[in-house]
Amino acid sequence: MSGSGSGSGGGEPSASASLDWKFSQVFGERAAGEEVQEVDIISAIEFDKSGDHLATGDRGGRVVLFERTDTKDHGINRREMESMDYSVSRHPEFRYKTEFQSHEPEFDYLKSLEIEEKINKIKWCQTANSSLFLLSTNDKTIKFWKVQEKKIKKISEMNMDASISNSTKPNIANGGYADRFSGSLSDDLSFPPGGISSLRLPVVTSNETSLVARCRRVYAHAHDYHINSISQNSDGETFISADDLRINLWNLEISNQSFNIVDVKPQNMEDLTEVITSAEFHPSHCNTLAYSSSKGSIRLIDLRQSALCDSHAKLFEEQEAPGSRSFFTEIIASISDIKFARDGRYILSRDYMTLKLWDINMDSGPVATFQVHEYLRPKLCDLYENDSIFDKFECCLSGDGKRVATGSYSNLFRVFGCSPGSAEATTLEASKNPTRRQVQTPSRLSKPMSGNVVRRGSESPGVDSNGNSFDFTTKLLHLAWHPSENSIACAAANSLYMYYA
Template sequence: MFYRSNSDGNGGETTWCFSQVKGTLEDDVTEADLISCVEFNHDGELLATGDKGGRVVIFQRDPASKQCVPKKGEYNVYSTFQSHEPEFDYLKSLEIEEKINKIRWLKRKNQAHFLLSTNDKTIKLWKVSERDKRVTGYNTREEGGRPRDPTRITQLRVPTVRPAELMVEASPRRIFANAHTYHINSISLNSDQETYLSADDLRINLWHLEITDQSFNIVDIKPANMEELTEVITAAEFHPTECNLFVYSSSKGTIRLCDMRAAALCDRHAKLFEEPEDPHARSFFSEIISSISDVKLSNEGRYMMSRDYLGLKVWDLRMETKPVETYPVHEYLRSKLCSLYENDCIFDKFECCWSGDDQRLMTGSYNGFFRVFERGAGGGRRGELTLEAARDAAARPRQPLRARRVAATAKRKKDEISVDCLDFNKKILHTAWHPHESIIAVAATNNLFIFQDKF
């Protein structure tokens, strides 16, 4: 089963195929090597991953892969650096993990690249720049950097610039700390490229990129008595074009749109997006599975996508009452909620992403599966696809991926896999879509899979 896409401009049929896999394919993987976030930059030339060990790895598009016909989505390691270190809060006797929760790229303004990375408590602004020249002939120090004996300096020299081997340097330019009591779950850059927001379970703060010691609290849902707490913030994002608008989702399945022009503290939302619950379908797990794990605004800014445990919903920002599109991701797990609750999988937080043209959606599932949905005119669904990020795909480069199907009942067809055979340790939580091409990046444990279309 393949789906048909006209977004290539030629009306051709798109077949997804394997391009690359990054990371060791060995089964013995340390916890620190697990990928915790994936993000393309604005032109898709760079792809960054963060892991639980606090490292950021940046991949660069292979120039030759763009020149060949058809184009290839191949990336090479560009830079690797340690973004965060483990810390200990002595006041609270609390260990702070080095795990990278989110990475967000700034739009490029000069030769250097800038990105924000965050763990649970601290946000850092990194500058990534190239250096392919070196200065020689210093007066006061030797070539190795050691200071020269002033008594031996008999004449002045004019330093010269000479070509050198290319070096990529990552340096922290700003460190934004001590502003969150709870764990940071989201950061989002504003369209003005000067401010950004950071969100934890109960508060959202607004920062200026040039000011590290002060932020403005724009949302605070912490009750006076914590025993009255009924929901927490799960994700937050700025509108892609309107710098005064942002949305945040909650564990109760609601999304709030806030306008910073209305008040400095956005405790009153401008719009509330919530789907009425069917009282006949209510169960013990209803509140857990309705919690929204991710929310993403479309690139053109009219629509918004939310991911709960079992599915995706697309909302029109002009209609609050119900989503305009609903896409079941793994509805066959509804009968397995009890066992998923016992092994804590029901609390997994899946992310979602839009294609560059806003016509397709992608999110992850279990057993190494991820789902791609094609949006149809009027909210209809023309195509949906289940693919697998499998290690044996590396042996079949440029070969079409085989669509996978899951049988919800004991009776299954030859090409289907039983729901009882799914591996819940193979979770696809983090995915990213190239902003301009049909190239997708999928994080599977310590491996980064890159797939592309093949016309």
């Protein structure tokens, strides 16, 4: 993978002003007409808490790590970064660091089931002694990785006289060793009278360093269904893994047992009405986590209330408008991703058509709804026929909580402002020359019991931002926002694009 970049820093936009996004870098960009291999398609993206490292996972089971270079080049340390004004536009530069094979294809002989090597999620853990730690998972198995720099030891010099060393080499072909072990030394191993004055011990040096990825633990055999989420707790010791019907709690140090905290499996599988689609720990409260369902609801659970959290502390769901139900209503209501805001006050959710922002203190409805691609509503039948309606788009929030972002088709992604009074709605294409369009005319619809619901960003039907017909084969499912800057990393097929504002 190689990186390329362009662009320069801009001014200081106000909180309500729309950001001017610029292309920063691309890694793994394919040439025109080059066919993308299935195994190279990126399936997970994650920044670490510092924002100095970025990890991607792909369908081939590989994890690729990138590290930030512009802060090192200018001698800026982490404390200075945190004290800088968030609104100041900077041009972050990343470079390829290392990669390793995290998962291999497997076969479950008991169930006659092939297990793909595809990485579903990556989560960074706390760093220690300059080593990096991360969790990665495919459909069935979670692995805990440690990546550290190790010095390569090399024998730099033997300190022997070349003429003598050549003359004293054992001649294996002529039986030098055989003679030695039979009790007599051959001529090849004879030493000159008085010994070899130039013979010294070899000198070992370790100037070069190499990055080594080592699998510390494997957490397996705990899920009957495909793992869709992993999330580390703020206590730094535990994490959860979620599949369609269960959420398990693990201790990082213990790989052979986990504790089942949520089980929505009915006694009779014919009674199954919803499945778990995503789960995440609260960023600072180690007893709180949220999970979403295929029915469009989010449940907040408190581990202090009960060891088995089948009953929730809070339920967030939007009431269906009367008369609006159709065959596709339940399918497009399914939440594909949820993310806590950095302060833990808000939860962002993504369903097929919209982004919704929820206040955890207000369970009557979302505080804002953002239309991602409303013009696709007349095409739902086509999207169902080609299975695109089941695509799982991710979402992310800026570190200051003022903006949200998610992907769409034709490799587009959308950025919305969620500050009070903001009308920001920007559409960009994942390419070196991103097209952008500001959609300014939000309509505010009041709703009983839930304050103002903001609906923004409806686009012209039938065309993308270039005026071309919409392409369902290219889609931007995975993206991540830098934790402390206006910088977004997103995946279009096998390419990793980075933007800043």
